[in-house]
Amino acid sequence: MNATPCPGCGFLPSVWAMTTKTAHAVHQIARPAGFPAATDFARTSFPVPQPAPGTALVENILLSVDPYHRGLMDGREGGFELNSPLEGRTVGRVTASRDPGLAEGDLVFHREGWRTHSLVTLGRGGTRRLRGHEGVPLEAYLSILGGTGLTAYAALTRTAALRAGEDLFVSAAAGGVGTATGHIARLLGARRIIGSAGSAAKVRHLTGTLGFDAAFDYHDGPVGEQLAEAAAVSGGGIDVYVDNVGGDHLEGAIDVLREYGRIAWVGGLSMYNGDRSPAAPRNLFEVVHKSLRLEGVLVSNHTGLQDELEDFLVPHLRSGRISTDTTVVQGFDRTVEAFLGMLGGDNVGKMLVRIGG
Numbered sequence: 001m002n003a004t005p006c007p008g009c010g011f012l013p014s015v016w017a018m019t020t021k022t023a024h025a026v027h028q029i030a031r032p033a034g035f036p037a038a039t040d041f042a043r044t045s046f047p048v049p050q051p052a053p054g055t056a057l058v059e060n061i062l063l064s065v066d067p068y069h070r071g072l073m074d075g076r077e078g079g080f081e082l083n084s085p086l087e088g089r090t091v092g093r094v095t096a097s098r099d100p101g102l103a104e105g106d107l108v109f110h111r112e113g114w115r116t117h118s119l120v121t122l123g124r125g126g127t128r129r130l131r132g133h134e135g136v137p138l139e140a141y142l143s144i145l146g147g148t149g150l151t152a153y154a155a156l157t158r159t160a161a162l163r164a165g166e167d168l169f170v171s172a173a174a175g176g177v178g179t180a181t182g183h184i185a186r187l188l189g190a191r192r193i194i195g196s197a198g199s200a201a202k203v204r205h206l207t208g209t210l211g212f213d214a215a216f217d218y219h220d221g222p223v224g225e226q227l228a229e230a231a232a233v234s235g236g237g238i239d240v241y242v243d244n245v246g247g248d249h250l251e252g253a254i255d256v257l258r259e260y261g262r263i264a265w266v267g268g269l270s271m272y273n274g275d276r277s278p279a280a281p282r283n284l285f286e287v288v289h290k291s292l293r294l295e296g297v298l299v300s301n302h303t304g305l306q307d308e309l310e311d312f313l314v315p316h317l318r319s320g321r322i323s324t325d326t327t328v329v330q331g332f333d334r335t336v337e338a339f340l341g342m343l344g345g346d347n348v349g350k351m352l353v354r355i356g357g
């Protein structure tokens with residue numbers, strides 16, 4: 001019997017050979033030098049697979065494209081293989097199941113992304129059935145109720161342990177983690193919330209729509225100076241910094257943090273496209289002088305908070321006090337465009353792809 005895996009999907013022939021409908025996937029076909037290009041990717045097609053015992057077939061509905069995908073594209077160990085299926089957070093509906101834990105019609109979260117159809121097993125690789133909350137849009141489960149919101153929630157409630165009445169700064173504030181950070185910090189009773197973002201329109205969105213107290217465009221001048229000016233209103237300081245960017249943002253935050261301030265370091269967007277060694281903060285020793293705490297946040301260490309996150313946020317999503325902030329690109333064929341756009345700052349809120357739109 002032929003045991004050669006399908007070149008497009010990676011499944012063995014016993015899984016795909018009997019099917020006729022066509023599925024699609026995006027593969028990485030070249031290693032980017034610096035900012036990735038559309039030519040680093042290709043679409044492949046393969047027959048829709050049939051579920052083997054213990055697996056379920058999922059027709060995907062929403063795909064997440066994330067900054068961490070860029071870090072997996074360079075060919076380092078543990079990253080993406082060329083011409084192979086990729087991974088990514090995904091929401092879809094079970095259309096056939098031989099997994100006793102999943103039934104046809106179930107909505108599931110899984111990580112077999114960048115493709116239209118996936119085979120999953122409940123509990124394996126993070127696959128879980130969505131709890132589903134009336135009045136909450138599906139997009140929420142890949143944004144504020146997904147890994148994005150969980151990152152912000154863990155950063156604020158565990159790593160930085162934000163207290164009511166404290167002042168906060170968050171970078172990449174108009175993106176997925178950034179908008180979730182703003183909402184959650186407000187619900188936790190933060191006093192002033194300051195954000196940085198990459199355009200005047202995003203700055204207006206932060207202060208005009210999302211209720212940030214101050215915001216600035218990091219292209220408009222030295223980040224440290226702009227942050228110091230924004231923080232001066234709150235008596236010249238902040239208590240917590242949620243860092244999505246690193247580099248000069250981190251240096252500026254160290255300057256304005258008050259004694260016993262906390263930095264929850266979530267990501268390094270200023271480093272992802274080739275520059276792995278931006279200027280390190282020249283003021284790092286201030287961590288000692290001010291008794292600051294700087295701690296990394298890795299969402300995979302906080303998956304146990306998922307139910308707590310949903311219980312905390314769902315009532316506020318239902319009441320409209322907070323929003324599900326997303327930019328949704330319609331159509332699987334635009335997945336690469338969405339990914340590149342996200343890296344370049346096209347998104348407000350979490351960048352998602354809706355298949356079939």
Ligand SMILES: NC(=O)c1ccc[n+]([C@@H]2O[C@H](COP(=O)([O-])OP(=O)(O)OC[C@H]3O[C@@H](n4cnc5c(N)ncnc54)[C@H](OP(=O)(O)O)[C@@H]3O)[C@@H](O)[C@H]2O)c1
Nearest residue numbers: 067151175176177197198244266267268270297298299345
């Ligand atoms: N540690 C974890 O477990 C974990 C989990 C999830 C996410 N993260 C991190 O959280 C951060 C935000 O992720 P996300 O999914 O919410 O993405 P996002 O913020 O929604 O999208 C990326 C944004 O990065 C900004 N950007 C691009 N280049 C930049 C640069 N050189 N300097 C400053 N900003 C830049 C762009 O917005 P502008 O227009 O504002 O430039 C873009 O919209 C990333 O660092 C990501 O790696 C970490």
